[in-house]
Amino acid sequence: MKGGLIYVMGPSGAGKDTLLHYARERLAGEGVVFAHRYITREDGGGENHISLSDAEFEARAQRGLFALQWGSHALRYGVGVEIDQWLALGCTVVVNGSRAYAGEALARYPQMTLVHVEAAQHVLAARLASRARETPEQVAARLARRAPFEVPAGAAFARIDNSGRLEVAGEAFVDVVRRVAAG
Secondary structure, eight states: OOOEEEEEEOOTTSOHHHHHHHHHHHTTTTTEEEOOEEESSOSOTTOOEEEOOHHHHHHHHHTTOEEEEEEETTEEEEEETHHHHHHHTTOEEEEEOOGGGHHHHHHHOTTOEEEEEEOOHHHHHHHHHHHOSSOHHHHHHHHHHOOOOOOOTTOEEEEEEOSSOHHHHHHHHHHHHHHHHHO
């Protein structure tokens, strides 16, 4: 196994966390490590993250404890520097990132593979509403933004449509992870 970094991103409601959970179960024991994120948000929602206060997040950022960090929707997100050790040991590392931060992440990890998870607009709307994290007005505003994603030049890239059955998108994602791991 050669290893590598896989940066998963996509709009809210695309099912990134569900795909990550699916792949984590299928790839157990194969040298693939799924990094958790540090987020200035309460626990919940099935996401693999560690909740930090703003002060805790800032203290870690000041000490250089994040390999990647960004802000989005009034929250701060970070991925710990432990991923550098995992990569150095030859692990394939999967992180849940941000489309807006992909260029900066690619500058730090130029060999990483970007994976864009997508879903049909009506699927996104239903998933966002079911999470109950936001008001209907906030969900509508989030869907109206529909930030387009441009693949950075020269980036390794895969697109996963997660509009339908989880098994279809999940197996497509597992295949991408295995290809990266094989080098």
